[in-house]
Amino acid sequence: MEEDLKIISDGALSYCRGNLFLEGCALEKIAADRGTPCYVYSTQVLRGRVSSLKEAFAPLSPLICYSVKANSNLTVLRLMKEENLGVDVVSEGELLRARKAGFPGEKIVFAGAGKSPQEIDLAVRWHLFCLTVENAEELDYIEKAGARYKFPVRCALRLNLNVDVDTHHYVKTSRKETKFGLDPEQAIPLIKNRRRWRWVRIAGLHFHLGSQIKEPSGYAQALSLVREFCEKTRFVPEILDIGGGFGISYRPDEHVVPISSFAQTVSGTLKGWCRTRVILEPGRYLVGTAGFLLTRVLYTKKRPGGKTFIIVDAAMNDLVRPAIYGSYHHIIPVRKRMGKNMVADVVGPVCETGDYLAKERTLPAPVRAGDLLIVAGAGAYGFSMASNYNSRRRPCEVLVEGRKSRLIRKRESFQDLWRLEEN
Ligand SMILES: Cc1ncc(COP(=O)(O)O)c(C=O)c1O
Numbered sequence: 001m002e003e004d005l006k007i008i009s010d011g012a013l014s015y016c017r018g019n020l021f022l023e024g025c026a027l028e029k030i031a032a033d034r035g036t037p038c039y040v041y042s043t044q045v046l047r048g049r050v051s052s053l054k055e056a057f058a059p060l061s062p063l064i065c066y067s068v069k070a071n072s073n074l075t076v077l078r079l080m081k082e083e084n085l086g087v088d089v090v091s092e093g094e095l096l097r098a099r100k101a102g103f104p105g106e107k108i109v110f111a112g113a114g115k116s117p118q119e120i121d122l123a124v125r126w127h128l129f130c131l132t133v134e135n136a137e138e139l140d141y142i143e144k145a146g147a148r149y150k151f152p153v154r155c156a157l158r159l160n161l162n163v164d165v166d167t168h169h170y171v172k173t174s175r176k177e178t179k180f181g182l183d184p185e186q187a188i189p190l191i192k193n194r195r196r197w198r199w200v201r202i203a204g205l206h207f208h209l210g211s212q213i214k215e216p217s218g219y220a221q222a223l224s225l226v227r228e229f230c231e232k233t234r235f236v237p238e239i240l241d242i243g244g245g246f247g248i249s250y251r252p253d254e255h256v257v258p259i260s261s262f263a264q265t266v267s268g269t270l271k272g273w274c275r276t277r278v279i280l281e282p283g284r285y286l287v288g289t290a291g292f293l294l295t296r297v298l299y300t301k302k303r304p305g306g307k308t309f310i311i312v313d314a315a316m317n318d319l320v321r322p323a324i325y326g327s328y329h330h331i332i333p334v335r336k337r338m339g340k341n342m343v344a345d346v347v348g349p350v351c352e353t354g355d356y357l358a359k360e361r362t363l364p365a366p367v368r369a370g371d372l373l374i375v376a377g378a379g380a381y382g383f384s385m386a387s388n389y390n391s392r393r394r395p396c397e398v399l400v401e402g403r404k405s406r407l408i409r410k411r412e413s414f415q416d417l418w419r420l421e422e423n
Helices: 002-009 027-034 043-060 074-082 092-100 117-125 138-149 184-192 217-233 259-270 284-290 321-325 414-421
Strands: 013-016 019-022 038-042 063-067 086-089 108-110 130-133 153-158 200-206 239-241 277-280 291-302 308-312 331-333 341-347 356-364 372-375 396-401 404-409
Touching: 002 013, 019 027, 027 038, 027 291, 027 372, 027 396, 027 404, 038 043, 038 284, 043 063, 043 074, 043 259, 043 277, 043 284, 043 396, 074 092, 074 404, 086 092, 092 108, 092 117, 117 130, 117 138, 130 138, 130 200, 130 239, 138 153, 138 200, 153 184, 153 239, 184 217, 200 217, 217 259, 284 291, 321 356, 331 356
Parallel strands: 038 396, 063 086, 063 277, 086 108, 108 130, 130 153, 153 200, 200 239, 239 277, 308 341
Antiparallel strands: 013 019, 038 291, 291 308, 291 372, 331 372, 341 356, 396 404
């Protein structure tokens, strides 16, 4: 049990006299002060993850661009900035957030399968480090914006390399049947004719294989294909953006190859080839294990001769991953329980059968109304995918550092729900 806690929280969770602590903060106290449901993040884990990634990839001196979509809270972004990272954004909203958090244009890369002309204009006006091109037609917009601001725009063509990776099919992004990137055959004429543009500077290549990738063979395959592409087109990329995707352990026994092995594979495959500036776009790896959803049990229900349900105050609108991907999130009681194990579905109050946080989960008994639970692995694609479904307010967010905790986003008010509808 203690070992499991360590694995799924990078050592930040521990019981002290039967009470669960994140770093030096009692989760019971956070629930009492801030209410539930509530997202809680650990500074120690966030910084620790950044250090491991930097250390692993140090021989390549990459530009690490944290993927804002994973967790876009301004305090999290500012922490990434303090750590000297850049950011990867995919929308005007993310770009504005990144600027608000203080990232300069030269530390921002902009990817996205459907950038609007306005978004491209803003990206060029703010002199972003690089724009990823996923569609030949984008180049016309980029050229026009470059001309408007008299700024040569550094671009990377996103290749769809048709590389398969072992992950949920919704987050595989480099298969032919997905909307992302250009087929290499479509990219060849763009590379060959790249000098016809005055303001577009095709300086490199990009790929993003998918998310929650647990071993590095896909990266080796993709890099070999990129190398072939470059040899065929005689293109020497100044930058090579290999996306994000590095996985984390959601289950205590889930084996994910250490980040150093991903780094070795990438360095090994690039060795003896061109000296390109590598860009990484990790999201989940940096924030996933740092976040927990703190929730209170409202009711328990046992069907005669059937299932037991634990009905909690967090729901699919707060954490949608189980409902969309059938994802596993480890659940831990805040008050240590020593009884026999019980098996139950942990579900929310939303009116959907798909509203669950765990199915047929073995938990230490008893679990009673009023108890607190935490849902681990909720730092990435947790709050950032939250919604107001069933007119539920999105939860507050709290950052813990040692014995201190602070509110980094308030719980939404009911007024927030209809503010934009009043006239
Ligand atoms: C282009 C791009 N880069 C980076 C990421 C981040 O992926 P991850 O959180 O798996 O590292 C994504 C996620 O979908 C993405 O689409």
